[in-house]
Amino acid sequence: TTVGTSTNVDGAYTINVPAGSNTLEFRYIGYQTVTRSIGNATTINVALETDAQQLQEVVVTALGREEEERTLGYATQQVNSEQLTQGRERSVANALQGKVAGVNIQSQGGGPGASTRVVIRGAKSVLQSNQALFVIDGIPVDNSSSGTGDNLNNGIDVGNRANDINPDDIESINILKGPAAAALYGSRAANGAIMITTKSGRGATKKAEMSYVSSYTIEDVLRYPEFQNRYGEGFFGAPDLLENTSWGPVFTGEVLPWGQIINGQQRYKPYVALKDNIKEFFDYGSTWINTISLSGAAENATYYASYSNTSQSGIVPTTDYSRNSLAVKGSTKLLNKFNSSVSLTYTKSGGDFAMTGQGNSVFNQLIQTPRDIPVRELEDLSNPFNDEAGYYSPYTINPYWSLANQTFENDVDRLFGNITIGYEVIEKLNVTFRLGTDFYNDRRKQWMAIRDVEGQNEANNDDGMYSETQLYYREINSDIMATYGFDISEDLNLELLIGHNINQRTNDNLFAQADALANNQFKSLSNIVGTPLATSFRDIRRLVGVYGSAKLGFRDYLWLELTGRNDWSSTLPLDDNRFFYPSVNIAFDAANAFGLADNSPINFAKIRANYAKVGNDAPNFFTRSVFVSGNISDGFAGTDLNFPFAGIPGFEVSNVIGNNFLQPEETSSWEIGADVRMLKERLRFDVAYYDSKSDNQIISVPISFATGFGSANLNAATIRNKGVELLVGGIPIETNDFTWDISVNFTKNDNEVEDVFGENEISLGGLASAALVISRGRPYGTFKAEDYLRDPQGRIVVNAATGRPRTAPEQTYQGTIQPDWTGGLVNTLTYKGARFSFVFDTRQGGKMYSRTRGTQRFAGTAPETLFNDRQPYIIPNSVVEVGSTGEYVENTTPLTNDNLYEYWGNLPEGTNIVDASFTKLREVSLSYKLPASIVEKTFFGNIEVGVSGRNLILWTPDENTYIDPEMNSFGNGNLQGYDFSSTPSTRSWGANIRVTF
């Protein structure tokens, strides 16, 4: 017979053992099991040691529950602290790149503090967020990314809020991939969840331990566009000292004047290509991260405290980012039946960022620079040849002037954390209350100085602008949960959970702008001619939910879990705001069931299957039509007509029709998978196939403007994602001193928009001439762009007079941003105290729009503009239309040197769409832990030194000579795949040290 008991919080226990019993087994999750013989002892004390192997098998699931991984009927993947921090990446999301199957993680820009997008198993929602929910210690936290401007014009990537999380504070991350895993979290987790568990001091081997981690990494540009180096500044093949284009003559090496004549003087330089003139503009960036932490465990308590400082300086001069965070976490067992824990993190972050996009952005100026202009010589703004009036070209502005005089800075204060109180009512019946909050204030200041000069550069004169934005966000989350577990019979046990959740999220934002400055002397809203423009925006949403789960376990090899959740949401019609959704999952440990572990090479073989529905509520304020303050825009910055108009208020009928009959959205999915390990864990694989359908989506459906409106809020779209995830790992070599661990992950997701309100099409944004749309029967995010006019045989129709291609009157579909497949390769080699790891990451297929390509073509700096050495040529296979007859004859008009600029500068926008495939050497790290024999002689507990590098090599298809395909100028929202003069991405390398005391 077997009997059992549990210890109290102090670890004390009593047990009555039946006669004849001879051993006691001590078990605790995450610790090695200890068996002692009883003999005649009346007191048996044991100390349990942590079990690294087993620890990995316990994962944090929805609501912060800790469950044994083998009992779960859905896919999760855990990433531990070491894997996360080996590359010394400041962003948690970036640190996951290449390491997780089924998760698409895309860093968006090369600026300091830039944002990252995390999408699990494909985009599901037309308009709402598709990103995974970030959960820290059981509490959802905000990960929004609110960029500035309209992105096309002078936008700034201010980062996403997950950047506030310090990777060094993280103990582990568990990724819940499918709706089934997240069903208990409710609507927000339909996109999966990134469950972050922070360090707690639990499992500390000493009473107290102090650790210090320091790393310094240097970064530079990963991918420069390729440039032609044969022709220099000019136009029509002739020199022109004003030009921002390289359509001039062939380089001669002759010493010639350049730039303007100022005070009768002019600069001279040899007329040669400066291969690295763009490269020289960029600095080496650096990131210095220092984290000091204290942790420990006392009899009834654990604690962890850390301070971390991250200082990043960007590759673009003057840009930087910093993050300071203070975290404290503690838990204690209060009275006999109470326990409590608290976790709080304060973060202060922010930086100085550079503009991207068209207009005055630095990169936009740079890539238009003629091949012979020495960029570094433009740096000294006190030089009369470099200032606003003296700068060589009226068509661009000095990028150094832009950096010095067009600034953006922000400053974020953020606090998130939770308090948890638990009470054990009776044995195995626990009640837990957890209250969490997350709030921040993001203060932004943007400045554009007045330009007022005479002469050739007059056209760039500007009245200046100053604006301040305050973004305030607050989320409150409360959960009360009761869990009860009991054995129904010897073979069956049941774990029950019921809970109640309240969630509230509010935004309260203010924006004020002075759009004509009085002078250039101070950055304030009072520096203004006229009156400032001010707007405010606030919203609130609340959700109340009740949820429950029942998990039935059979003989330690079969588990069946049922969950259900019912939500009431403020964003749905008040009289019909309730929705219920269930899930079921099953896990079968075949190895255990059939005793495979004992008589076959298979140690573990779990088969899992699940089905889930997850409901979702509506965006804020979708239920009612309103009037809005009059505004009309043409898309150029600052050119709107905005009411009040000369002091007269005006409110127009909103172009959006509200709907008080909205139904909740529903994502239903099923998944099957297997997790098999064999040869004593030397070989493992995990495979999953899933199919999820997001139905009844609440969107603002675009409707014909002739209806008097532009859109109506309706339940109207369906998106389907089907895919395969495969993770294969192994330990090919394992000796006492040496281990090689390799794992490969592969993801293929097929995404299809099954319905968007009939034949309708929704634009996610981008350019009118190259938009990213959602269209029935196509993947989410398909380019619809201008194309060549073609005759029925597909030949390019050109203008008979100029020989230049004509643009088709209607746009065509030109590929999707969705990759065909993605994959990663992680290798870890350890030899005694040394550890070497490298990660490859690849994405194959998919397209992107590159404005860099468009600009380089127009400016004549792209290598492709050397076609036929710029001698006259007829566009191959081109025709002209006879009158307006629809008859076509062969084209005989060549492009000439005189209009090559027109040709390359006016190609249909669709021709700037390129293959976005890439492979990156994502991460390399080498660390060495000093042997105990040396460390023992010091006062250190541990010393580890390392070097690491990230994004060291990038491979792209030949047609992309322009940019890193991960770049996206529109931040980490749904509008992806646009290089719109983004800051180039970076590679980094550096050294680090970790010591403990």
Added chain:
Amino acid sequence: CDDFLDVNDDPNNPPTSTPALTLPAAQGQLAYTLGNQFQFLGNFFAQHWTQAGAANQYCDLELYQITSSSYDARVWGELYAGALNDFRFVSQQALTDEQNNYAAIGQIMEVYTIQVITDAWGDVPYSSALNGLNNLNPEYESQEDIYNDMVVRLDSAIALIDPSGATPGDDDLVYGGNMTEWLRFANTLKLKIFLRQAYVRPDVAQAGIQAMYSAGAEFLQIGETGDIAFADQTQNRNPFYQTQVVFRGGVDVVASNTILDYLQETEDPRIDKFFSPAQAGSNQGSFVGVDQGVECTPDRTGNQSNTVSKPGPAVASPTTAVPYITAAESYFLQAEAVARGWTGGVGDASELYAQGIRASLDYVGEDVAAATALLQRVPYPTGGSVEAQVEQIITQKWVSFSGTQGFEAWTEYRRTGYPSFIEPSAASTLGTGLIPKRLLYPNTEAVRNTNYPGLVEIDVPVWWDVKD
């Protein structure tokens, strides 16, 4: 629980409005479209302006390369869902509230707006439009039917005008609630609607105009231009000024030689109001233009915009007004009606023509007395054929439209073929002698409206455009 969850009323926007609060928004939005995208389009097609050498932002207009996305959401969308739907709200809400003068203004402006829409695109949704969810696929209606109904709707609006009743104040950005002027505006608009049909349905046009004159209709007089004044404040400035002069740094738009040659030939005193002299280069201080479209061809000079004339003070200032109908236009319309002999003998075409020129001088801030000398150089062809008289009237009307009423200048050119000296842009990609005759239906209609009639090419004339 219900109270706790009752937080979904948008705190940022009002749930209701009034005619007084919505009228200015509608008027402003219409003026913005006319003064911005349609100003560029019209003044390029009517050859008041052309693309400067050292830039190429508006080469599409010189190439006549208009696509289905060119005038989509920001023009078609704003005209329907912005101006037209808001005027409809004003007129309907005002009838409910028994504010007849607001209802009259709303209806007049609805007619004005739908005429702009149909003149640009031909057959368009009308009767079945503006019904929201009740008709998601508004049917396209013939321009002829729309023109018929515009007259009916104007008559109904005119009947609502009650100068002794409650009138709007400053919220009427056009006339500040002066209903007498609104009545004249409505009559002038009606005259314009009839004259647009002068070639396609001369009998209908004649009968309609005859009836107006028989009833003693009054039209807009000097100083009564219906326009929207812009203000030199943040995002209240003239849209052409904001877009071209400020945002684009004035690098694109310069004087077309088509109009500049004519103004110089006729020694027109308005030249320095419509244009400014070259600021730099060998022609500094003098008025020089660019041949229409040439800077978008291989023959381009690449010269910067400041070496030639740019739009001048009456056109490109922060406060430049955007007219719906000018007093000058009113006189030119009347002159044409008289010249065609459709007024029952009322009016003197030559004098109305002269008044048109005076009103234009007045509007751009020129001394009206200068008209006397100008009229010597651009005399009215009294005794000439009707077509000769119409040609002179339209040519001077075209001058008066320079830089401020581009859309109407292009539209009247399409109707009449005058000024006869206009030749297509040097950069034209259309067939010989062709200037665009319409805009392409927008892409949003193709994907959102099942009644979308399919591509109608840019060289297909609209219904009233029948004259060669």
